[in-house]
Amino acid sequence: MEKQISSEKTVLEIPRRLVDKRLDVAVFDLLQKKLPTRSLSRGSITRLINERKISLNGRETIPDHLVKLHDTAEVSTQDLFTPAPILEPQEDIDIPILYEDEVIIVINKPEGIQIHPARRGINMKTIAHWIITKYPKLRGIGEDPLRPGIVHRLDRETSGVLVIAKTEASFKSLKELFQKRAIEKTYIALVYGHMETLEGQINKPLIRHSGELKRFAVETQCVPEGAREALTLYRVIARYAEFDLLSVTPKTGRTHQIRVHLASLGNPIVGDKLYTSKSLRRGDKFFSQRQLLHAFRLKFDLFSKKYTFGAPLPPDFQSVLKDIDPVRHQGRDSTFFQSEATGAKGPSSPIKGKAKVISNGVDETSKTVY
Incomplete structure (x- = not known):
């Protein structure tokens, strides 16, 4: 169920079939049914939750929060259809590559660098910027244009092994492996x-x-x-x-x-x-x-x-x-x-x-x- 409360805000009520689903999954499902002619991605929903543009029961939360019956998610429609910013190449980022083949890249992430930017920090240097600089064909791989090929995360200060998908097939398979x-x-x-x-x-x-x-x-x-x-x-x-x-x-x-x-x-x-x-x-x-x-x-x-x-x-x-x-x-x-x-x-x-x-x-x- 959904209620339009203004031209810029939509409230979505969680039905029984979506109980105990992740918030980003539930909102994506409801919006697809409400707006079948609009191009949406789950990644864009996840990003908006992280940017605090989607709330649950009036409070900020996280994408993997499990929703309950009659929870209400408030969505900023204006933000929903604002085009995602475009990552620009950053030539001076040096990332050690441990391994590469036709489907994956594995890097040794240095400490002090974030995996991907938030919308408001689009110009910062991140692993995502390095990816599109060294591998421009990876733009569009995955669910979010700000996270090309990225299937998991490490904190900014955590160093070490990070795997990146080079194809849609490897992206989906790796996501499933992490989820399982x-x-x-x-x-x-x-x-x-x-x-x-x-x-x-x-x-x-x-x-x-x-x-x-x-x-x-x-x-x-x-x-x-x-x-x-x-x-x-x-x-x-x-x-x-x-x-x-x-x-x-x-x-x-x-x-x-x-x-x-x-x-x-x-x-x-x-x-x-x-x-x-x-x-x-x-x-x-x-x-x-x-x-x-x-x-x-x-x-x-x-x-x-x-x-x-x-x-x-x-x-x-x-x-x-x-x-x-x-x-x-x-x-x-x-x-x-x-x-x-x-x-x-x-x-x-x-x-x-x-x-x-x-x-x-x-x-x-x-x-x-x-």
């Missing part, structure tokens, strides 16, 4: 203090922080409406006097999931300004200017090929590991960095990145990055 949680993601994180156990899991639903739109929080006592299940596995691979180095595997893909989950245990990621207390940061002589979270490995099957990609730890991360107490290494997992995907020997050595591709049992590995 069929892609294995491994991160490296340096956290304050020592984990209570050397290996464990964090199973706590996440919900957007009531006071700050950019923050998320865990819910442990009860699960309120809008909370999303979230599961994170971790393993201590090196223990220092005041820190633990972790291998972290998120089994769900919530925004800020690793950061919020680790902070909820009292072990926030070193350098995380959003989820670390000021007192803890002030007392840290090794404090990093960015959060020390690195997307270390990505594994998935696509079009009958098995892909494994590893990205080396960036210099700033390695520098911190060299500076902190080198003596106490209780709990260190000496085998972790010996994996086939990385070929490295330890967290304080220059960790190599390798692309490994298996097709029909034949090793098609094409490139190793040092």
Whole structure:
């Protein structure tokens, strides 16, 4: 059901058939039926929600919020049909490529660069700008012109492996793999203090922080409406006097999931300004200017090929590991960095990145990055 409340605003009421669907999916569905002759994309709906141009029950929210019966989404019709801004090439962006074939590109994303711009930040330098500069034919791949070929995200301060689709077929297949949680993601994180156990899991639903739109929080006592299940596995691979180095595997893909989950245990990621207390940061002589979270490995099957990609730890991360107490290494997992995907020997050595591709049992590995 929908109600027109002005020439510029439309209110859409969620029917029973769309209950528990994502907000962007529900709004896209309702608008397609209301405006069948207009060209709409789900990506444009997602972007408008992120830009706070679509609200739910009078409040700002996120695209993957699950809607309930009779929820009302208010849509700015004027913004809906305002053409998306066009990305302009940016020649001075240098992004290391780990691997490339006819269907995907895999990069080692540097810290400090966003994946894609918001409409109001169209001129900033992002991975999306690099894509259309180096691969102009990728314009139009995917659901959103501001995110050509982009199927997943890393936070601005997070470095590491990122896969980009080169075709519509690979875009759709990769999106489906992420949605089905069929892609294995491994991160490296340096956290304050020592984990209570050397290996464990964090199973706590996440919900957007009531006071700050950019923050998320865990819910442990009860699960309120809008909370999303979230599961994170971790393993201590090196223990220092005041820190633990972790291998972290998120089994769900919530925004800020690793950061919020680790902070909820009292072990926030070193350098995380959003989820670390000021007192803890002030007392840290090794404090990093960015959060020390690195997307270390990505594994998935696509079009009958098995892909494994590893990205080396960036210099700033390695520098911190060299500076902190080198003596106490209780709990260190000496085998972790010996994996086939990385070929490295330890967290304080220059960790190599390798692309490994298996097709029909034949090793098609094409490139190793040092």
